[in-house]
Amino acid sequence: MAFRETNGIVSTDGDAVAEADVIMTAAALGLAALHIAGTKSPIQFDMDPLEAGKDPTKLTFLQEAVNRMDAAVAAYLEKEGKMAGYVKAGTSPGYDPGAVIMGVYALAGQSAPSKVTAPELSVEGKKLWEKIWNDNVAKQYKGRGAYTGFVDNHNTEGDTKPIGPLSSARFVAKDSDEKLPSRWLPATENELWRSRERLGKKGDVVSWGIIGGERANNKSAAKDAEKGTNEADVIIADVKAIGMEYVGGDLTKDEIAMYTHGMIQAIYRAYHLGPSCSPYEIAVGSLTKKMASCLTCTLFMTANGYPPNSIHLGRGESWAPLFSPYYPEDPHRQPTAQEAAVIRDLNNRWYEKCLEYLQTGLKVLDDTHIAESHGKSRDAVRKYLEEHATDEKAGGALILDAVTIHDGEAERIHRTLQPVA
Ligand SMILES: [Zn+2]
Structure with a gap:
């Protein structure tokens, strides 16, 4: 749907x-x-x-x-x-x-x-x-x-x-999955996306629903983080490293976590x-x-x-x-x-x-x-x-x-x- x-x-x-x-x-x-x-x-x-x-x-x-x-x-x-x-x-x-x-x-x-x-x-x-x-x-x-x-x-x-x-x-x-009920995805212009835009990467947003995604504008303070790495991507990688299974892999911006x-x-x-x-x-x-x-x-x-x-x-x-x-x-x-x-x-x-x-x-x-x-x-x-x-x-x-x-x-x-x- x-x-x-x-x-x-x-x-x-x-x-x-x-x-x-x-x-x-x-x-x-x-x-x-x-x-x-x-x-x-x-x-x-x-x-x-x-x-x-x-x-x-x-x-x-x-x-x-x-x-x-x-x-x-x-x-x-x-x-x-x-x-x-x-x-x-x-x-x-x-x-x-x-x-x-x-x-x-x-x-x-x-x-x-x-x-x-x-x-x-x-x-x-x-x-x-x-x-x-x-x-x-x-x-x-x-x-x-x-x-x-x-x-x-x-x-x-x-x-x-x-x-x-x-x-x-x-x-x-995925919106094509018939087992799912009708879901909401914020419209592209919705300001909720603003905090999910990756630091220094215009238009590149962390998919909707992903935990920590609202910190994508923040520069990561992690010691080993590369220059320009944002907090959201560090959280996403950390959660995986600490044992959470990401079934179905990474998400596109048209999918919801x-x-x-x-x-x-x-x-x-x-x-x-x-x-x-x-x-x-x-x-x-x-x-x-x-x-x-x-x-x-x-x-x-x-x-x-x-x-x-x-x-x-x-x-x-x-x-x-x-x-x-x-x-x-x-x-x-x-x-x-x-x-x-x-x-x-x-x-x-x-x-x-x-x-x-x-x-x-x-x-x-x-x-x-x-x-x-x-x-x-x-x-x-x-x-x-x-x-x-x-x-x-x-x-x-x-x-x-x-x-x-x-x-x-x-x-x-x-x-x-x-x-x-
Ligand atoms: Zn619970």
Whole structure:
């Protein structure tokens, strides 16, 4: 399906940044409102306790974002009774080497353990878990935001092996790929491209979606960098050197980068193996200590019945699910029809829930709660979904588009919602 080359994500000439703010804030509000209305129990958004300890203003910032969400959701749910205080801020489980994020608990804030350092695993699963966090595996990504997915397997018949390591990997979205939903690519004249133009190379831009691409104007400070080397290309090379697989290779300027996190890969594989298999994600390397799932992973996990034990409102830069089976352990393997069907079915459930989260969140974002600066963008997102009512993938696709504008979800929520009076 051809990319929409417009200035705004949902409008010809709108503000893409404000539209991304509205889309992701609506998704978070919709998730919270539907969870609270459905279960009558709270939802909690966490930050890393280490970070909160180092810089208390960050916790204040999260608390303020959550207060704004809470006020908007409580007003929306008024008819259900008094629901204030159901959207909470907290800290995620503490980090220890080998700590995991799990996709099996009830939604964050309910029965999540304070630390998940030694999950109850099968004998083979425990061996694999130890190998991954001790980095005794052939190849895994260990840079910024590095989590490795794996699947523990308690099956006693048939396939009984655990699966992993499943590192985050980068994929290429091509507009000719029929498995993809309709995607947005900023129009050539959009000022979002400006920061992606390589230092001293007019018109030569880093492809849309690539993490770090917005630093292409900056001269690299790396010691061994050649003269004229820009920061973006250094980041791209470093991330590859530190173990991230770039599936499909380099991108042209007409393609979009997508990153699929280890937890999501683990969920497809766990689902395929059956109910006695559980998806996990382990923090690896020395840069990653936050034991919570990003909002984008959370939407997918919740849609498919594997809600995370802790959620954060940080970044899910250019996040995407898989669109084709991916076997890092055996790249030449031909997927079976059933394996392809698992991807299709889980993605379809995700599309369906994304639309529901967005439509609910857009109702929560009424005139009383939306920031004045974002009213026009909210109306544009509403109009787009109305006009694409027959496209069941439209909601999920807007979330994919919104997170190609790289920012923290708490920052977007701050900009989109009115302060609480
Ligand atoms: Zn994630």
